[in-house]
Amino acid sequence: MAKVEKRRAVSDERLHGFLREMLLIRRFEEKVEERFRAGELPGFLHVAIGQEAVAVGVCAALEEGDVITSTHRGHGHMLARGADPRRMYAELYARRDGYNRAKGGSLHMIDTELGFLGANGIVGGGIPLATGAALQLKRSGAGRVAVSFFGDGATNEGAFHESLNLASLWKLPCLYVCENNLYGEFTRQDRHQPISDVALRSASYAMPGVIADGNDVLDVLRAAGEAAARARAGEGPTLIEAKTYRHRGHYEGDMGAYRPPDEVAEWMARDPILTFGARLVADQGVKQTDLDAAAEDVERTLDGAAEYADASPHPEPDEALEDVFRETVGGAALR
Amino acid sequence: MSTTMTYSQAIREALAEEMERDPEVFLLGEDVGESGGVFGVTKGLAARFGTERVLDTPISEEAIVGAAVGASLLGGRAVVEIMFSDFATLAMDMIVNQAAKTHYMTGGRLTAPLTIRLVTGTAGATAAQHSQSLEAWFAHVPGLKCVVPSTPADAKALMKAAIRDPDPVCFFEHKLLYNRKGEVDDKVEPLPLGRARVAREGTDVTLVSYLKTLHDAVEAAETLADEGVSVEVLDARSLVPFDRDALRASLEKTGRLLIAHEAPQRGGFGAEIAAIAAGEMFDLLSAPVARVCGTNTPMPYAPELEGFVIPDAARIADGVRALTVAKVA
Numbered sequence: 001m002a003k004v005e006k007r008r009a010v011s012d013e014r015l016h017g018f019l020r021e022m023l024l025i026r027r028f029e030e031k032v033e034e035r036f037r038a039g040e041l042p043g044f045l046h047v048a049i050g051q052e053a054v055a056v057g058v059c060a061a062l063e064e065g066d067v068i069t070s071t072h073r074g075h076g077h078m079l080a081r082g083a084d085p086r087r088m089y090a091e092l093y094a095r096r097d098g099y100n101r102a103k104g105g106s107l108h109m110i111d112t113e114l115g116f117l118g119a120n121g122i123v124g125g126g127i128p129l130a131t132g133a134a135l136q137l138k139r140s141g142a143g144r145v146a147v148s149f150f151g152d153g154a155t156n157e158g159a160f161h162e163s164l165n166l167a168s169l170w171k172l173p174c175l176y177v178c179e180n181n182l183y184g185e186f187t188r189q190d191r192h193q194p195i196s197d198v199a200l201r202s203a204s205y206a207m208p209g210v211i212a213d214g215n216d217v218l219d220v221l222r223a224a225g226e227a228a229a230r231a232r233a234g235e236g237p238t239l240i241e242a243k244t245y246r247h248r249g250h251y252e253g254d255m256g257a258y259r260p261p262d263e264v265a266e267w268m269a270r271d272p273i274l275t276f277g278a279r280l281v282a283d284q285g286v287k288q289t290d291l292d293a294a295a296e297d298v299e300r301t302l303d304g305a306a307e308y309a310d311a312s313p314h315p316e317p318d319e320a321l322e323d324v325f326r327e328t329v330g331g332a333a334l335r
Numbered sequence: 336m337s338t339t340m341t342y343s344q345a346i347r348e349a350l351a352e353e354m355e356r357d358p359e360v361f362l363l364g365e366d367v368g369e370s371g372g373v374f375g376v377t378k379g380l381a382a383r384f385g386t387e388r389v390l391d392t393p394i395s396e397e398a399i400v401g402a403a404v405g406a407s408l409l410g411g412r413a414v415v416e417i418m419f420s421d422f423a424t425l426a427m428d429m430i431v432n433q434a435a436k437t438h439y440m441t442g443g444r445l446t447a448p449l450t451i452r453l454v455t456g457t458a459g460a461t462a463a464q465h466s467q468s469l470e471a472w473f474a475h476v477p478g479l480k481c482v483v484p485s486t487p488a489d490a491k492a493l494m495k496a497a498i499r500d501p502d503p504v505c506f507f508e509h510k511l512l513y514n515r516k517g518e519v520d521d522k523v524e525p526l527p528l529g530r531a532r533v534a535r536e537g538t539d540v541t542l543v544s545y546l547k548t549l550h551d552a553v554e555a556a557e558t559l560a561d562e563g564v565s566v567e568v569l570d571a572r573s574l575v576p577f578d579r580d581a582l583r584a585s586l587e588k589t590g591r592l593l594i595a596h597e598a599p600q601r602g603g604f605g606a607e608i609a610a611i612a613a614g615e616m617f618d619l620l621s622a623p624v625a626r627v628c629g630t631n632t633p634m635p636y637a638p639e640l641e642g643f644v645i646p647d648a649a650r651i652a653d654g655v656r657a658l659t660v661a662k663v664a
Contacts, residue, residue: 067409101442108440117408118441122432128401129408129433136406139361139387146405159428162398169393323443324477326501329529332576333480333502 010218015280018060018217020294022052022273025076027298028085031306032075032092036252042094043105048073050215050247053272054179055080057212057220057242058147061228065144067115067133069126072107073179073246074119077149083111085305095312102315103323123184124150124157127176131163134174134237145173145231147224153184155198164205164239173231175224176239179214181246186258202239214244215272244272336521343376343513345487346452349494349523350377350414354384357412360498363390363399364416364452373418374454374513396425400451404434404503407449412498419465420453420507434503435478450497451505456547456597457634457641458510466634468546468598473505474574474607480504480528481574485549487517489572492526499525509547509597529576533585537567540655541585543608544595545571552595554648559655566655574604582608583616590621591658595651600628622661627654 029047036045048055055076062068062081070077078088083099091098091109099109107121117133120126130148137144154160155178167174178199184192195201202209208230212223220242227238245267249256256264280286325333340348354360362377368391371378381389392399396417403413417423423430434447453473457466474481482497482504484490490508497504534549535556544552549570556566567585571577586592592612594605609624627646635641 069405099442100440100444103442104440110441110445112441112444117405117445118437120433122428125428125433128398128429129405131398132402132405132407132411132413133409134405135402136409136411139406139411140409159397159401162393162395163401165393166395166398166402170390323439323441325480326438326443326446326448329527329576332529332579334477335576335579 010221012284014060015284016286016294018056019273019276019280019291020298021056021080022217022276023295023298024085024301025052025055025079026273027302028079028088029075031302033252041092045106045252046073046250047248047252048076048246050267050271051179051181051244052076053217053276054177054214054220054242054244057217058149058175058177058224060221061224062145062147065115065142066147067117067130067137067144068147068149069117069130069133070119070149071126071151071154072119072121072123073151074109074149075106078109078111078116078119081111081114081116083114083116085302086308089305089309090312093309093312094314095309096315097309097312101319101323124154124159126150127154127159127163130174131167131172134167134172135170138170138172143232145175145228147175147177149177149179151184152178152180152182152189152198153192155201156184156193164202164207164237167237168205168207171234171236173234174237175227175231176237177224178239178241180241180243183246183250183259185250186254188258197241199239199241207237207239209239209241212240212242214242215270215275217272217276337518338521339516340487340519341513342487342490342508342515342517343374345491345519346376346494346508347378347380349491351380351383353495353498354380354388359410360412360414361388361390362414362416363392363403365392365394365399365418367391367416372416374510376508376513377416396422397429400426400429401433403449404429404447407447408437408445412448414450414452414498416452416454418454420455420469421464421467423453423469430473430479431476435476438502439478446501447503448501449503451503453505453507454510455507456509456511457645460636460638460641461634462636463633468596468629470505470507470574471598471602471604474604478503479575482506482528482572483545483574484572485512485546485570487515488519488523489526489532491519491523493528493572495523496525496528500528507546511547528573529578531572531578531581532570533567533581534570535566535568537565538588539565540591540593540658541567541569541582541589542593542595542651542655543569543571543582545574546597548595548597548646551646551648552651555651555655558648558652564655564659577608577611579611579615582612583619586612586616586619590619592620593625593627593651593654593658595627595646595654597629597645599631600626601631603628622658625654625658625661627651
């Protein structure tokens, strides 16, 4: 694990911020889980509990105007980019004030102002989209980058290989960030691909393949920062493999019985939030009371967000007919 | 003033004029750049606009369409060529799950205004994987507009409309139309989608068609005129949106409807048109709705087999003759 003192470039304030963001993501999802288990939320729910350091570390390397495509496990990416938890909860609660006006839910959430181009219900589906976004960013010449998050499972999709080939060929400013949580749905990595390091796959596409400790926010930031600098300089894409672990099953309701208890215990001990908090206390002289205060602040924020979402109206049923097209040709395109 | 040009030239002119008008318009696809595409539709455009705006791609349909969709999310106006519409099967996630649904599932906050050019139909003995007419698949997916021009003039005007349209548009081009000539006005405005065209006026039977089969329908109508049967031929021009008003206006004159298309009959767009007529215009019908379409088979290779599968003017004329004596029971 990278030593905090080697990271002089990262201010104390930013380090605090990283911890708070990870905590916000963790508690955001834990609270959603509670509602989901109580039967209060419809639909599917995939949480990224345990993977928060990847989202926060990558987003810490981004600037205004950069864009992201995400996955079915995307709440953390969106929050790390600065999304409003109130409108995220409202979307999950299927309310009108949700980011997608209750048309998308967890799997399709977006924030266009933040350049968050959407979670995605299709494994690997966001990879070509980020590639195209990177093409457009390159065409506009503003030095912006696109980021595509995806899991180890997605690297067996054609979309992954086709996209990396295209992006390297055209030197597109794209960061391909694989959150390798060791499982594609219920199937362990050694049973779904014949390699353990996804980063190896970069070699076929003549781009750098970098492995980061996905449970160490600073190591993720290091990898993402280098890749982003490279992309902004016109040197093309990078494949980053962040090795991490999801503490939960593939979706809410999956107990993850296919995972050996020893493995789970080992990764739980490497919890990215607990370990980072301990390092801040040990290496930075941060007081435990400061961490507690941050946690309380997160609770207040999320309780307020939940109140906002609960107060938001449900959509009217016939709103289902809206938004199919931007231009319906007098309604003719809907019939 | 007008000029005689081919369907292929008309599309090329539309692409070029839109690229001149809007710097965000760009083209991508397999071999579309320096070689101008296997059917030559984009010939000369890379030389004129540069290879940064006319992009040759690897043979990677999902990444090509995905790149077009992704660029369109950020304001790019991508026009992507699917060299044979059969290859769209390799890009269906990007078309069906991503582009078509972007506007809806984001509650209208984001849209993917790309144009997908799908090279459709047989070119003559092109067999099962290079000849399909898949327009009904795309018309079935909410969120996609579907355009099916049959003449150079319409191809040019509709391509301009497709590129400027704020939603994803599937633009079907029939291979056997590429060299077909027609008059095109020297100044062409975009033609709003959803307006059918009366290709030939008549009073006894309404014959709805599009793409290449439209011309077979007109030929059949000419034959039948010599026999004293007056056929009105309606060129749908776009399937989504479909021009119900034009269908109604024609059926008010004729009371009889036949639909002809190259795609297999089962589940083809003709079934939708038949259902529209039967469900919404039943009072106008004096005979059952009829269809003359491709057989429910893959496209065979041998010319005589292909000829059996695809409707031609003679078969369409037979269908009309049968319809003129049919009555509602």
